[in-house]
Amino acid sequence: MDVLSLLGLVVAVGAILLGNFLEGGHADSLIQLTAFVIVTGGTLGAVMVQTPLATFFRAWRLLPWIIHPPSMQLREMVSKVTLWSNVARREGLLGLETVAENESQEFARKGLQLLVDGNEPELIREIMEVELLATEQRDMDAARVFEGMGGYAPTIGIIGAVMGLIHVMDNLADPAQLGGGIAVAFVATIYGVGMANLVLLPVANKLKAVIRRRSTFLEMLIEGVAAIAEGENPRTIEIKLKGYSSPSI
Numbered sequence: 039m040d041v042l043s044l045l046g047l048v049v050a051v052g053a054i055l056l057g058n059f060l061e062g063g064h065a066d067s068l069i070q071l072t073a074f075v076i077v078t079g080g081t082l083g084a085v086m087v088q089t090p091l092a093t094f095f096r097a098w099r100l101l102p103w104i105i106h107p108p109s110m111q112l113r114e115m116v117s118k119v120t121l122w123s124n125v126a127r128r129e130g131l132l133g134l135e136t137v138a139e140n141e142s143q144e145f146a147r148k149g150l151q152l153l154v155d156g157n158e159p160e161l162i163r164e165i166m167e168v169e170l171l172a173t174e175q176r177d178m179d180a181a182r183v184f185e186g187m188g189g190y191a192p193t194i195g196i197i198g199a200v201m202g203l204i205h206v207m208d209n210l211a212d213p214a215q216l217g218g219g220i221a222v223a224f225v226a227t228i229y230g231v232g233m234a235n236l237v238l239l240p241v242a243n244k245l246k247a248v249i250r251r252r253s254t255f256l257e258m259l260i261e262g263v264a265a266i267a268e269g270e271n272p273r274t275i276e277i278k279l280k281g282y283s284s285p286s287i
Contacts, residue, residue: 043104043244050236073198073226077233080194085186096176097183104241107248110255115146116279119262122150123272131156131267145169145256149263159267166260174253181245188238195230199223258282 055065086094125133131153138150145166152162202223258279265275 040105040107040244046240047236054232054236068225068228070222070225070229073202073222073229076198076201076222076226077191077194077229080197081187081191081230081233081238084190084194085183088186089183093176093179094183097180100177100180100245101184101241103248104244108252110251112255112258112283115143115255115259116262116276116283118146119259119266119279120272120276123262123266123270123275126153126266127272146259146263149259153263153267157267159264162267163260163264166256166263170253170256170260173256174249177249177252178246181242181249183242184238184245185242188234188242191234191238192227192230195227195233198226198230202226254282 055068058065058068089097122134122137125137134150135154138147138154141147141150148169149162149166152165157165200223202220205222206220261282262275262279265278270278
């Protein structure tokens with residue numbers, strides 16, 4: 039679980055609310071349903087126009103990754119690949135058939151099956167890299183959905199502000215109507231800028247970081263499987279794959 043994402047959101051929103059309180063404001067003054075509908079609805083609609091349907095739904099499926107990123111135990115996988123190479127060295131590539139059947143990680147299982155089928159190292163690498171690149175591109179496109187929303191939200195907030203000011207101008211003769219229009223105008227701007235910079239853009243960047251880490255993890259796996267296919271020494275394979283390790287993975 040990535041606690042930092044939740045903590046960051048709490049700190050950001052908390053700092054704004056605290057600042058508002060220190061200035062003598064009240065939290066309920068920031069609650070405007072009309073402004074919320076304008077900004078969220080307009081932002082969501084705009085990004086739906088620019089995004090293919092499959093990418094749009096994939097973006098929402100990836101959203102939980104900011105809290106629960108996919109498992110990427112790199113050191114554990116290095117140990118696994120080293121074990122596979124030892125099995126292949128003792129029993130031959132066919133000895134990995136049982137290992138492949140029991141492997142839970144789909145990408146790793148596919149690599150092991152390619153090994154068992156006796157494919158050439160370059161062909162194995164090519165097949166696995168094609169899948170990696172395609173998956174990475176789809177996931178990056180999905181992350182850019184939130185980036186796009188972060189770009190639209192401030193502008194939609196300005197539209198909400200202008201609409202509020204139009205409402206104010208239409209009711210200059212009725213002072214009782216002025217307060218609501220002015221509130222919508224300013225709060226819509228806050229919602230647009232706040233949603234973009236506190237939620238949408240950070241979510242997009244966090245997803246991109248997770249996707250890059252996942253790609254590094256899968257690149258390591260490809261390198262390990264290809265090295266087994268080439269018959270490299272298990273100790274050499276282990277040393278090579280440990281080069282992918284970093285404190286953040």
